[in-house]
Amino acid sequence: MYVCLCKGVTCSQIRDCARRGEAASLRDLSRALGVATQCGKCGRCARELLEAARAGEAESGAALQCA
Numbered sequence: 001m002y003v004c005l006c007k008g009v010t011c012s013q014i015r016d017c018a019r020r021g022e023a024a025s026l027r028d029l030s031r032a033l034g035v036a037t038q039c040g041k042c043g044r045c046a047r048e049l050l051e052a053a054r055a056g057e058a059e060s061g062a063a064l065q066c067a
Contacts, residue, residue, distance in 0.1 A: 003045050006038035011049050018053035026050065 001011050013033060014023075023029045026047045030036055036043035 003049065004033070004035045004042040006042075007034040009033045009035050009042075009046075014046055014049045015053040018050050023050060024054070 017023045017032050022032050035046045
């Protein structure tokens with residue numbers, strides 16, 4: 001599922017970035033993937049996905065759904 005439409009970032013990319021240790025915060029995600037750098041509407045969802053991935057959760061896209 002796309003999380004950031006402005007930059008074309010998916011939930012899989014966010015989880016992969018977290019698993020590789022490239023992102024520990026939304027700021028890190030923004031630097032690595034460009035998330036929440038334009039309109040910012042994806043910020044909350046991206047942060048939730050990042051936190052879930054760092055906690056070892058959200059193995060499937062259905063595990064966490066962003067509004």
